[in-house]
Amino acid sequence: MKKKTIFLLFLLILLYCLLFPQKAAESVSEGLALWYQTILPTLLIFCIFSNILLRSGMTGLSAKKIHPVFLRLIPVRTILLFPLAAGFLFGFPLGSKICADLYETGRISAKEAEAVSCITGNFSPAFLRNYLAVFVLRENVPLAAVYAVCYLPGIILGCVLIRKHCPANESRAEKTNKKPTSRSQLNMKIIDAGIMDGFTTMIKLAGYIILCTLAAKIIQDIPLQNEILKSICIGSIEVTTGIRQIRDLPCKFPVIFLLSAAIVNFGGLSGLCQAKSMLRSVDIRWRNYVCFKLLSSLSGMLLVFLYYLWQGKLFGALS
Numbered sequence: 001m002k003k004k005t006i007f008l009l010f011l012l013i014l015l016y017c018l019l020f021p022q023k024a025a026e027s028v029s030e031g032l033a034l035w036y037q038t039i040l041p042t043l044l045i046f047c048i049f050s051n052i053l054l055r056s057g058m059t060g061l062s063a064k065k066i067h068p069v070f071l072r073l074i075p076v077r078t079i080l081l082f083p084l085a086a087g088f089l090f091g092f093p094l095g096s097k098i099c100a101d102l103y104e105t106g107r108i109s110a111k112e113a114e115a116v117s118c119i120t121g122n123f124s125p126a127f128l129r130n131y132l133a134v135f136v137l138r139e140n141v142p143l144a145a146v147y148a149v150c151y152l153p154g155i156i157l158g159c160v161l162i163r164k165h166c167p168a169n170e171s172r173a174e175k176t177n178k179k180p181t182s183r184s185q186l187n188m189k190i191i192d193a194g195i196m197d198g199f200t201t202m203i204k205l206a207g208y209i210i211l212c213t214l215a216a217k218i219i220q221d222i223p224l225q226n227e228i229l230k231s232i233c234i235g236s237i238e239v240t241t242g243i244r245q246i247r248d249l250p251c252k253f254p255v256i257f258l259l260s261a262a263i264v265n266f267g268g269l270s271g272l273c274q275a276k277s278m279l280r281s282v283d284i285r286w287r288n289y290v291c292f293k294l295l296s297s298l299s300g301m302l303l304v305f306l307y308y309l310w311q312g313k314l315f316g317a318l319s
Contacts, residue, residue: 013214031213035206044202046090051194054101079107080116087120095120096278103282114284118292119158121267136247149261153299204277212238212270235263238270258304265300266293
């Protein structure tokens with residue numbers, strides 16, 4: 001059933017490209033522009049450096065110093081601080097990519113990779129500030145509130161997963177390792193491999209972004225009367241296009257904030273495909289990942305509701 005669904009989706013995209021080649025070309029251009037202008041300059045350099053740091057075994061040097069500070073807040077092993085920090089600072093799928101690399105070298109378990117990938121499956125602070133807060137919400141919401149709505153659901157739900165699947169005890173966790181960790185080293189072979197792996201990752205992301213942009217364009221061209229439903233469907237596939245549609249909806253601003261928070265916290269089909277591509281070598285249950293993102297989406301909507309309730313503007317916004 002799953003394979004048939006995927007086949008039908010690809011067949012639909014292919015038919016759209018054949019029947020509407022000009023619109024398809026415009027969609028591909030939009031996807032490439034999004035990748036080239038936003039994703040590539042933001043993620044490429046860090047992806048390269050993270051690969052080099054992981055391959056050289058240098059990630060633990062600084063993590064050990066700050067681990068005691070974060071241990072009370074996030075009870076994880078030292079090695080997991082790196083993907084957690086990368087995921088929150090640079091956005092998905094960097095956290096998932098680093099988790100996969102750590103899993104392949106035997107330094108974390110599949111459960112740890114699954115938990116941290118769920119937590120770090122969010123957008124970067126730069127995207128939330130420049131695109132969501134400024135462009136979509138037009139700076140009508142304080143930046144701190146935007147960050148809280150988009151990050152707190154993943155952090156709160158993630159702490160539950162971490163306490164269940166990620167042992168904070170190093171000696172207990174080492175039993176899950178498949179390979180012994182190597183000593184710190186850095187040479188041209190490691191640097192070359194890190195650069196190649198970084199570009200390979202970026203090219204994969206470009207492909208998924210283009211496919212999801214095409215799928216979003218197909219929905220956009222469907223003559224649905226309900227613009228809100230159409231925008232939600234588009235956002236559930238590709239977030240950037242979806243919240244741009246929501247921005248122009250003829251509805252009250254709190255509704256725009258509510259829908260945007262739901263879509264951003266879910267991450268869209270594009271985000272799911274990117275994370276799954278990065279974690280292809282990790283044996284995790286993707287149903288758990290999707291459920292986590294859906295719960296994050298609902299939690300984000302709840303936080304927006306509480307924000308307007310705290311501001312005393314809830315009933316005025318709904319009336």
